[in-house]
Amino acid sequence: MRYFFAFILGFILLSLTVFGIAGRRGTDFRKPPLEIFNDMVRQAKLRPQVPNSFFADGRSSQPHVPGTVAQRVGGMNNDTWQGTAKNTGLTPGTTNFVATIPVPVTTAVLARGRERYNISCLPCHGAVGDGNGITKKIGAMPVVANLLDKNAIVIPDGQIFQIISNGKAPNMQGYASNIAIEDRWAIVAYVRSLQRARFATLEEVPAADRANLK
Numbered sequence: 001m002r003y004f005f006a007f008i009l010g011f012i013l014l015s016l017t018v019f020g021i022a023g024r025r026g027t028d029f030r031k032p033p034l035e036i037f038n039d040m041v042r043q044a045k046l047r048p049q050v051p052n053s054f055f056a057d058g059r060s061s062q063p064h065v066p067g068t069v070a071q072r073v074g075g076m077n078n079d080t081w082q083g084t085a086k087n088t089g090l091t092p093g094t095t096n097f098v099a100t101i102p103v104p105v106t107t108a109v110l111a112r113g114r115e116r117y118n119i120s121c122l123p124c125h126g127a128v129g130d131g132n133g134i135t136k137k138i139g140a141m142p143v144v145a146n147l148l149d150k151n152a153i154v155i156p157d158g159q160i161f162q163i164i165s166n167g168k169a170p171n172m173q174g175y176a177s178n179i180a181i182e183d184r185w186a187i188v189a190y191v192r193s194l195q196r197a198r199f200a201t202l203e204e205v206p207a208a209d210r211a212n213l214k
């Protein structure tokens with residue numbers, strides 16, 4: 001019997017404690033109420049577009065880091081809503097690749113293309129585009145397409161853009177998320193210049209430079 005009363009007393013005390021702490025939710029307090037489990041209303045996060053002292057400029061929303069590449073722009077399938085030749089590599093309203101690069105090609109663009117090619121393509125396709133990059137030498141990729149082959153020469157510029165964007169099955173992945181649209185066209189221009197450098201005739205070389213080649 002003694003144990004029974006002790007149990008009842010303990011139970012009542014325990015209930016009072018629990019109610020005392022947790023049971024008064026929703027009542028008004030002067031001080032913030034004790035929260036055993038804090039509500040999800042309060043989260044340790046920055047809300048968008050509000051002042052915040054965490055960043056130096058005092059804003060919670062920060063501008064993109066310079067050089068951020070827009071995602072899902074320039075892929076062939078998800079981008080028809082912005083169907084310009086520059087974004088898709090296609091003649092608008094058709095499924096035909098554009099024959100020539102739809103942006104102006106300048107010396108600066110070519111230089112940029114060379115730099116970007118050397119970063120993204122050279123490891124596989126080689127410095128001159130012949131497919132003898134380091135991945136072939138170390139045996140990681142036994143066969144890499146030779147960009148100086150007829151096959152790669154006859155395809156339209158828009159198709160090279162498309163291959164850079166989406167890759168080519170089975171062994172080349174797409175670079176749409178790594179290489180900005182302008183840079184993809186710059187690379188196309190540089191690939192064309194590599195092909196030209198390999199197959200130009202002597203007559204196309206300025207007369208003054210011909211002697212150096214012989």
Ligand code: HEC
Nearest residue numbers: 120121124143144145151152160163164168169170171172
């Ligand atoms: C990881 C290695 C790798 C990288 C990096 C790579 N490629 Fe490729 N590429 C390949 C392989 C392999 C093929 C052949 C596709 C296949 O049949 O698997 C190919 C095919 C191609 C083709 C088609 C050639 C043809 O004859 O049809 C083009 C054009 C091309 N690549 C351009 C590029 C450009 C431009 C870049 C840089 C943006 C690049 N590739 C980066 C491995 C690579």
